[in-house]
Amino acid sequence: MITRGKLAKATGIKIETIRFYEKIGLLAPPERTAGNYRAYGQDDVDRLSFVRRARDLGFSLDQVRTLLDLADDRSRSCCAVDEIARAQLKAVEEKIADLLALKRELGSLIEQCDQGTIADCRIIGALAPAEV
């Protein structure tokens, strides 16, 4: 018998998060013991590990839900899976591009800082429209 705490340890997902996943229907409600404790099985460990890996790869819970559904239907073509992964890759690439632009802007702002007063601070100046 695997309790919630053990499931948490086995998968690296916090107890509260497991409850949250159960609440939103990502995990099926497990059997209960006589004392009303959740009793998980190896299936649950597997499923939750799947969720964790997908989350680590940046998939949204909604995408994870879809991936789980797809994974259950083993005879189906994996085009849909590929599509989700590609969408995720694209999102990641866009995010990286955005952050690189940000990094450049921040970097040049910081470089100009000469440690004077706020009045002639380049960073504040760059943020302010004309005169603060």
Added chain:
Amino acid sequence: MITRGKLAKATGIKIETIRFYEKIGLLAPPERTAGNYRAYGQDDVDRLSFVRRARDLGFSLDQVRTLLDLADDRSRSCCAVDEIARAQLKAVEEKIADLLALKRELGSLIEQCDQGTIADCRIIGALAPAEV
């Protein structure tokens, strides 16, 4: 007289977001007209533009609040500003590194996809622990 809609247009921040900023105390509640409309001035346009630029640079609302406070005290040293900007740069760089790792993983997953069935899908396989 600048209404909320005009302030939104002038700054590119949505009306609802302006209300939200007012609610959390980032923007001072403005004067009201006889008909209970908010009446903004150029100050508000400037302040909100400042917020927008800072948000665009990825600063949190909390950081923005601090930057606004700092910007108001023009005689002060701008070390604190520099510090916030550096912290933000560091956060951005870390995020970029994370996303690059993610991108590599996703990319290699997708490359292996041979458009077969779910049963031999590499992506599902990589997510599942041993056997799904």
Added chain:
DNA sequence: TCTTGACCCTGTACTTGCTACAGGGTGCAT
């Protein structure tokens, strides 16, 4: 003058992905 339509007001609930209580019950060892 009336009415239409664009704007404004308020409060509240929803989003994503959790996290953190409070206030109690269970189970095992000492």
Added chain:
DNA sequence: ATGCACCCTGTAGCAAGTACAGGGTCAAGA
């Protein structure tokens, strides 16, 4: 029998907004 670690439930909170619902206001056109 009592202490402690663990479990249970419900609820509220975080960032940073977004989206209604159900009204009020204002200016222009018929």
